[in-house]
Ligand SMILES: Nc1ncnc2c1ncn2[C@@H]1O[C@H](COP(=O)(O)OP(=O)(O)OP(=O)(O)O)[C@@H](O)[C@H]1O
């Protein structure tokens with residue numbers, strides 16, 4: 061498919077259809093942070109499916125697992141307790157053992173999709189950063205760390221998707237300040253919404269503070285993705301109505317429905333894009349993949365829009 065796309069793209073007529081969606085020199089690397097400090101809101105599921113979908117549609121993608129629980133890594137076959145894989149901590153650490161980002165990027169089974177896996181060391185960054193802030197200029201400007209690291213591989217990727225941990229610590233802040241877009245995953249239930257509102261309040265206060273010391277927190281876009289949605293559940297539909305009345309423009313038009321196809325695929329550490337359709341109830345699988353594709357194409361549209369394509 062990749063070769064075919066490149067072959068078809070050779071047609072240089074100005075009105076010719078483009079088959080290779082990779083970014084041009086004037087289009088900047090898109091870095092998307094997937095956040096929310098509510099555990100289980102669907103961050104990892106969203107990152108994995110979005111990353112794979114972007115790669116399957118011809119983009120060069122890097123997914124970054126920033127959660128010490130390493131679920132995104134496990135979904136891609138990297139188990140830190142068995143594989144002793146590296147993590148982004150190796151590229152972010154403040155001491156002389158820091159490594160170049162190229163050394164912590166691994167290939168996945170998907171062509172065009174690379175991953176920076178996670179391990180428990182990432183938690184060290186939460187302890188190191190406040191100490192470094194007291195002792196060094198580097199620490200005080202911790203929010204520039206990931207942006208600088210990603211600049212080293214800027215020419216290798218079109219999109220970076222970062223799966224953040226379920227907390228608003230230094231890891232999440234570092235990811236947010238390196239990002240130019242944010243995806244907030246939210247399950248439409250009262251407690252989840254209240255937790256998200258706390259998250260946004262805290263985030264607002266922290267970004268104000270770090271902006272004052274020079275952090276760049278300008279976003280191309282910010283969107284809420286409704287996850288594990290059950291349309292027949294009345295309280296959920298009410299919650300969604302409430303969210304629409306408050307945040308209309310910022311909610312992705314396509315919600316991700318709850319589907320046993322996703323949880324069943326997760327049992328074998330796979331995504332919808334990996335499992336065999338024949339192993340599922342066809343209707344269940346088709347509904348889930350249609351819904352997932354709609355979500356991912358909508359996000360792809362935002363990425364292309366940020367590149368000024370339409
Ligand atoms: N649309 C869906 N339908 C059914 N199950 C889902 C769906 N999305 C996610 N899940 C399941 O919900 C659980 C939590 O999802 P996920 O791990 O993506 O959340 P998370 O926000 O990354 O969690 P954490 O905060 O712990 O990192 C997983 O078991 C996943 O398989």
Ligand SMILES: [Mg+2]
Nearest residue numbers: 103104127131
């Ligand atoms: Mg997760």
